[in-house]
Amino acid sequence: MTRRYSAFGLFREGLRGHTGWHPAWRSPMPKASYDAVIVGGGGQGLATAYYLAKNHGMTDVAVIEKGWLGGGNTGRNTTTIRSNYFYPESVALYDFALKLYEGLSRELNYNIMLSQRGVLTVAHSEGEMEMAARLVNAMQINGTDAELLDRTGVLSRAPLLNDTDEARYPIFGGTFQGRAGVARHDAVAWGYARAADRFGVDIIQGCEVTGFIVEGGRCAGVETTMGPIRAGSVALAVAGHSSVLAAKAGFDLPMRSYSLQAMVSEPVKPCLDTVVLYQGTGTYLFQSDKGEIVVGGGLDRVPSYAQRGNPPMQQTVISGLLEMFPAFAQLKMMRQWAGIVDVVPDSSPIIGPSPLPGLYLNCGWGTGGFKSIPAGGWLTAHLVATGEHHDISRPFDLDRFRTGRLVDEAAGSGIAH
Amino acid sequence: MQLFPCPFCGSRDETEFHFGGEAGKVRPEPAGETDATRWSRYLHVNANPKGATSEIWVHDTCGEFFLMERDTVSHAVTGSKSLRAEER
Numbered sequence: 001m002t003r004r005y006s007a008f009g010l011f012r013e014g015l016r017g018h019t020g021w022h023p024a025w026r027s028p029m030p031k032a033s034y035d036a037v038i039v040g041g042g043g044q045g046l047a048t049a050y051y052l053a054k055n056h057g058m059t060d061v062a063v064i065e066k067g068w069l070g071g072g073n074t075g076r077n078t079t080t081i082r083s084n085y086f087y088p089e090s091v092a093l094y095d096f097a098l099k100l101y102e103g104l105s106r107e108l109n110y111n112i113m114l115s116q117r118g119v120l121t122v123a124h125s126e127g128e129m130e131m132a133a134r135l136v137n138a139m140q141i142n143g144t145d146a147e148l149l150d151r152t153g154v155l156s157r158a159p160l161l162n163d164t165d166e167a168r169y170p171i172f173g174g175t176f177q178g179r180a181g182v183a184r185h186d187a188v189a190w191g192y193a194r195a196a197d198r199f200g201v202d203i204i205q206g207c208e209v210t211g212f213i214v215e216g217g218r219c220a221g222v223e224t225t226m227g228p229i230r231a232g233s234v235a236l237a238v239a240g241h242s243s244v245l246a247a248k249a250g251f252d253l254p255m256r257s258y259s260l261q262a263m264v265s266e267p268v269k270p271c272l273d274t275v276v277l278y279q280g281t282g283t284y285l286f287q288s289d290k291g292e293i294v295v296g297g298g299l300d301r302v303p304s305y306a307q308r309g310n311p312p313m314q315q316t317v318i319s320g321l322l323e324m325f326p327a328f329a330q331l332k333m334m335r336q337w338a339g340i341v342d343v344v345p346d347s348s349p350i351i352g353p354s355p356l357p358g359l360y361l362n363c364g365w366g367t368g369g370f371k372s373i374p375a376g377g378w379l380t381a382h383l384v385a386t387g388e389h390h391d392i393s394r395p396f397d398l399d400r401f402r403t404g405r406l407v408d409e410a411a412g413s414g415i416a417h
Numbered sequence: 418m419q420l421f422p423c424p425f426c427g428s429r430d431e432t433e434f435h436f437g438g439e440a441g442k443v444r445p446e447p448a449g450e451t452d453a454t455r456w457s458r459y460l461h462v463n464a465n466p467k468g469a470t471s472e473i474w475v476h477d478t479c480g481e482f483f484l485m486e487r488d489t490v491s492h493a494v495t496g497s498k499s500l501r502a503e504e505r
Contacts, residue, residue, distance in 0.1 A: 253465070
């Protein structure tokens, strides 16, 4: 039986005809009661379960997923990991995630294929260069890596960029975060699932939460399609469906759900070794390890739970791609898909207690849930285990919408949503 | 492209329209007696329903705000009506 993954184990199994592998996690029936129940088997939920067991010794935990593991936004994002944010609170959060990602393959004994190829954001005017310098200064003061590039620096990192005199968006320079990069999204979900399962966490797929058990004004468990499951604490990590479950628990959230789409081309030879974002077009892209060009852009402008992208935004993204890389006009696109993201007014996540005692929130990540999976899981686990905020998660409490102390990254780092 | 029905111009391309918020929100008045909780609910909190919804949209090209009944899963539009008092 091969339990630990290694090059030697792979070699040995090769000689044995691969008969010694066994499922990476169990699929148990739910028990009647747990110390903690996590709703949502995406990266955030699975990481929460893992850190509950590892950091806090809570192993009587279940993760409940209505579909399959990582089948929501964890499997639908464009896998970019970065911490190029403006406010100290945001950099503390996203850089914590990036640092955890840097050691994650080793920690989980599961290759998440982290590739720190950098994220390049291109500026198109003197004014945008000033804002780029402001962002780079803020990032450096907040303790993360950032470089300000001139035109030559940008073109040396992405030589195929459109630098002709006819370019609609001329290249003046840009910002570069070298520690940023991409990772294999399924591997992050599966790695956390396998590691949590080792601690005894029950992972229950194909089980939908239909309501909450409330006793004495406190959440005492969940109603599911497999029957009631009682719990000491419940955490919600359901991204775009947070409003739907919050309504079942009796409260509303400052949130709207939108489709965010992405698309991928046929595989081509290596031609791009960094992640590139154009401020002008809003399109961003990178080349996957298989050679496909992975392309994304802004939100569809229609509130939606449809999990498919609308043609107008697809057109905007593709026209942006052709403006940035004229050579890519020859590419054939293979697939296009969308996930439902939970957008809050200040484009920062919500981590904290909900209005229903005993129920904790991990939501509001919007378009940035994947990059923050290790930190989101770590902080939510801290909250569930201790009932108190971690210092990093305190600024992201739901209470900020009442006090007005927003962490407005839409204005700060200029992210589009 | 999806066509959205403007009550004044008829069916037009979805790119001509802009989402203006959920219908039925009423600004709390008077401002002096509105506490932070009520004000932040008005400002930020939404029902964000999955399924049938009633929303305010604006047709950018003619500038009119109107009410649209829509489904957030199928994207089917079931109704569109003017918000002008004389047309109700």
